[in-house]
Amino acid sequence: MNLPKFFAVAAILITLAAFGSLSYVYSQEKTQRIACIHNQEVMREAMIHYQTQHAGNPPGRIWALWPYYNEAPEDFGTCPYDHDLLYVIDRETGMAVCPNPDHRIP
């Protein structure tokens, strides 16, 4: 293989690798977004149980929902995309939501 062919093949392989890794990153983000939305839906159910036992009031802290889980996940109260991102209680709806706007329940 002469040098120009080698560089052409190398450029094609690098481009394919770049698209492959971009696709992987995109699918990872999408998977974590879906996991986050699932977390919020489970927290909604826990919140409803909490509110039925507390005169309709939401808890002051998200951790008050912990006893309302049968098996609380290891990353309870945090977004699976960024474990430093803590869920917050939306005072308008009284529900636990992820601060990441891309992870809001549609």
Ligand SMILES: [Zn+2]
């Ligand atoms: Zn999230």
